[in-house]
Amino acid sequence: MKTYLLPSTGNFYKANLHCHTTYSDGRLTPQQVKELYMKKGYSVVAYTDHDILIPHDELNDENFLALHGFEMEIEENQPGVSWAAQKCCHICFIGIEPENLTQPCWHRSKYLGGNAVKYRNQVKFDESEPDYERSYSGEAISEIMGKARAKGFFVTYNHPVWSREDYRDYTAYTGMHAMEIMNGGCLNEGFEDYNPQVYDDMLRAGKRIFCIGTDDNHNVHPETSRYSDSGIAFTMVKADKLDYRSITNALVEGHFYASEGPEITELWMEDGRVHLKCSPADRVLCVYEVRKGDRVFSQDGVPVTEASFEVSPEFGYFRITVIDNAGRHACTNAYFLS
Numbered sequence: 001m002k003t004y005l006l007p008s009t010g011n012f013y014k015a016n017l018h019c020h021t022t023y024s025d026g027r028l029t030p031q032q033v034k035e036l037y038m039k040k041g042y043s044v045v046a047y048t049d050h051d052i053l054i055p056h057d058e059l060n061d062e063n064f065l066a067l068h069g070f071e072m073e074i075e076e077n078q079p080g081v082s083w084a085a086q087k088c089c090h091i092c093f094i095g096i097e098p099e100n101l102t103q104p105c106w107h108r109s110k111y112l113g114g115n116a117v118k119y120r121n122q123v124k125f126d127e128s129e130p131d132y133e134r135s136y137s138g139e140a141i142s143e144i145m146g147k148a149r150a151k152g153f154f155v156t157y158n159h160p161v162w163s164r165e166d167y168r169d170y171t172a173y174t175g176m177h178a179m180e181i182m183n184g185g186c187l188n189e190g191f192e193d194y195n196p197q198v199y200d201d202m203l204r205a206g207k208r209i210f211c212i213g214t215d216d217n218h219n220v221h222p223e224t225s226r227y228s229d230s231g232i233a234f235t236m237v238k239a240d241k242l243d244y245r246s247i248t249n250a251l252v253e254g255h256f257y258a259s260e261g262p263e264i265t266e267l268w269m270e271d272g273r274v275h276l277k278c279s280p281a282d283r284v285l286c287v288y289e290v291r292k293g294d295r296v297f298s299q300d301g302v303p304v305t306e307a308s309f310e311v312s313p314e315f316g317y318f319r320i321t322v323i324d325n326a327g328r329h330a331c332t333n334a335y336f337l338s
Contacts, residue, residue, distance in 0.1 A: 001270070002268055002269070002270045003268060003269045003270070004266075004267070004268045005267040005268060005269060005274070005332070005335055006238050006255060006256075006257070006264070006266065006267040006268075007238050007255055008266075008268075009240070010238050010239050010240045010241075010255075011238070011239065011240075011241070011242075012236045012237065012238055013043040013044050013065075013236070013237045013238075013239060013242055013247065014040075014041050014042045014043055014044070014234050014235075014236055014237075015042065015043065015044035015045070015046070015234060015235045015236070015237050015247070015256075016037060016042055016044070016045045016046065016214060016215050016217070016230075016234055016235075017044075017046045017048075017067075017069075017092065017094065017156065017212055017214050017235055018046065018048050018071070018092050018156070018158065018180070018183070018214035018215065018216045018217075019033060019045050019046060019047055019048055019049075019214075019215065019216075019217055020048070020049055020050065020071075020216070020217060020218045020219075021033055021047060021049055022115055023047075023049040023052060023054055023115055023116065023119055024049035024050035024051070024052065024113075024114055024115055024116045025050060025113075025114045025115065025116075025218060026049070026217065026218045026219055027218060027219045027220055028219045030047060030056045030059060030066070031059065032219075033045060033047075033217075033219070034059050034064055034066070036219070036223055036230055037230065037231075038063065038064055040230065040231040042064075042234070043063065043064060043065060043242055044064075044065045044067060044237065044242075044247055045064075045065075045066060045067070046066075046067035046068075046069045046092070046094050047066055047067065047068070047069060048069040048070055048071045048092045048093075048094070049070060049071070049116060050070070050071050050072075050073065050112075050113070050114070050116055051070060051071070051072060051073070051111050051112050051113075051116055052070055052103070052112070052116045052119050052120070052122070052123050053068060053069065053070040053093075053095075053101060053102075053103040053123060053124070054068075054070075054119055054122055054123070055068045055101055056068075057098075062242070063242070065242055065243070065244060065247060067094050067095070067244070067247070067248070068094065068095040068098070068100070068101060069092055069093055069094040069095065069153075070092070070093055070103065071090055071091065071092045071093075071158070072090070072091050072092075072093065072105065072134075072144065073088055073089075073090050073111075074088060074089045074090075074091075074134045074135070074136050074140070074141055074144065075088045075134075075136060076088060076136045077136065085164075086164070087136070087163060087164045087165055087169065088136070088163050088164070088165075089136065089141050089157070089163060089165065089169070089173070090157075090158040090159060090163060091141075091144065091145060091148075091155060091156065091157060091158060091176070092155075092156045092158060093148045093153040093154070093155055093156075094153060094154040094156075094248065094251070095152065095153055095154075095248075096152050096153065096154055096248045096249075096251075096252060097152055097244075097245070097248070098244040098245065100151070100152045100153070101124050102124050102125060102126055102151070103123050103124060103125050104126075104132075104147050104148045104151045104153065105132040105134075105144050105147055105148065106123065106125035106126075106129070106131070106132060107131040107132050107133070107134075108131050109131070110131070110133075111134065138169070138172025138173060139172075141172075141173050142172070142173050142174040142175055144175075145157075145173060145174065145175030145176050146174065146175040148175075149175050149176075149177070154177050154178075154248060154251050154252065155175060155176045155177050155178075156176060156177065156178045156179065156180060156212060156214075157170065157173060157176045157178070157179040157180065158179075158180050158183065158214075158216070159180055159183040159185075159186045159191070159193045159216065160179075160180075160193070160195060160198050161186065161191050161192050161193045161195065162183070162186040162189075162191045162193055167201050170198065170201070170202065171201060171202065171205040171207075174207070176207075176209055177209060177210060177251070177252070178209055178210035178211060178212045178251075179195070179198065179199060179202060179209060179210075179211055179212070180193070180195065180211070180212055180213070180214055180216075181194070181195050181196060181198075181199050181211035181212065181213065181258050181331050182194045182195065182213040182214070182233040182258055182260060182329065182331070183195075183213075183214055183215075183216050183233065184213070184214065184215040184216065184217070184229060184230075184231075184232025184233035184234075184260070185214075185215055185216035185217055185218065185229040185232070186216060187232060187233070188227065188228075188229045188232055189229075194260075194329065196287075196321065196331065199211050199319075199331075199334070200287065203289065203317060203319075203334050204289060208334075208336060209334075210251075210254045210256070210333045210334075211258050211319075211331055211333055211334070212235045212256070212258050213233035213234050213235050213258030213259055213260065213331070214233055214234070214235070215229055215230055215231065215232055215233060215234070216229070217229045217230045232260065233258065233259070233260050234258075234259055234260075235256050235257070235258055235259075236256055236257055236258075236259055236263070236264070237250045237251065237255065237256040238250060238255045238256060239255065254333050256333070257330055257331060257332050257333065258330065258331045259328075259329070259330035259331070260328035260329050260330070261324060261326065261328035261330070262278060262279050262281055262322040262323070262324045262328060262329065262330035263278060263279040263330065264276060264277070264278050264320075264322060264330050264332065265277045265278060265279070267320075267332060269311060269335075272310065272311060272312065273308045273309060273310055273311060274286070274308065274309050274311050274318060274320070274335075275306070275307075275308040276306060276307050276308070276320055276322075276332075277305065277306045278304070278305060278306070278307075278322045278330070279305070279322075279324070280303035280304070280305055280324070281298065281303055281304045281305070281322045281323060281324050281325075282297070282298050282303070282304070282323055282324055282325045283295055283296065283297045283298065283304060283323050284296045284304050284307040284320060284321070284322050284323070285320065285321045285323070286307075286309040286318055286319075286320050286321075287318065287319050287320075287321070288315040288316060288317065288318050289315060289316025289317045289318075290314070290315055290316055292315060294309045294310070303325075304322075307320075311337055312337065313337045313338055315337055316336070316337065316338070317334045317335060317336045317337060318334070318335055318337070319331065319332050319333065319334040319335070320332045
């Protein structure tokens, strides 16, 4: 029987799920971000300014959707150690329902910096709850993820390399829906934040999570510059239509893949094999939970446009990576076979 892992119906929508504007430390206004990303073929941007959940529904039209979100930073606190030498954990939260505009884990007087301070009074929060104090530990960060998830947010774990976190840190976190397998802004700053090994660490530690690609854009450099941090990594979401709940439902269901450029057009399982169709590629790799791998290479100048791989319950999970001639990646979510 043919089972589609990416839905056979609907449309793909190009999305940036991690974005900063003049509402925190970005250089472009929300409107300017919309204009820039629409020029690059995007239909969806999650506005995730630092520590403030501000909706931008005024930007929505038939070709563009603004998702409500924010990013939260939890910093290690070692006295006498410079900021850059300490670890941190950054998490993005995207409201699953369009009406979900109450910011979880809010503090009335702390944690806002830059332009975010100007918008403090626009944030909605539960006034019956005490101020939330942040603490850097596996237990405390898991509590934040759990609280936000329980309040209806799609939770993503961001740029582990930039954050200086390692296996001991991120495998202690629970409650996330997804992690950034690629963060374009960090990659463009010189950090190795293409993170397939981190994703496998998470999966093999028992976390059944998705992987996304984001820009984490701040737009310090003009869009024409090679140093621009827009349009580097993205998430392709398969949904019935471009409206808020259709897109967030697709996120919750895992109907998407992450990419730096290559396209995955079809993904299905049939008769003990997984099948994939893609844009012309140099190679397609399949990774499993166990010590097993598989690949299809281009040969004699003929690019790879489709591949299939054996799947079996004893393999645990599989995930597929498409790599084009420029070395850019497209990554599926992991699919568990049990």
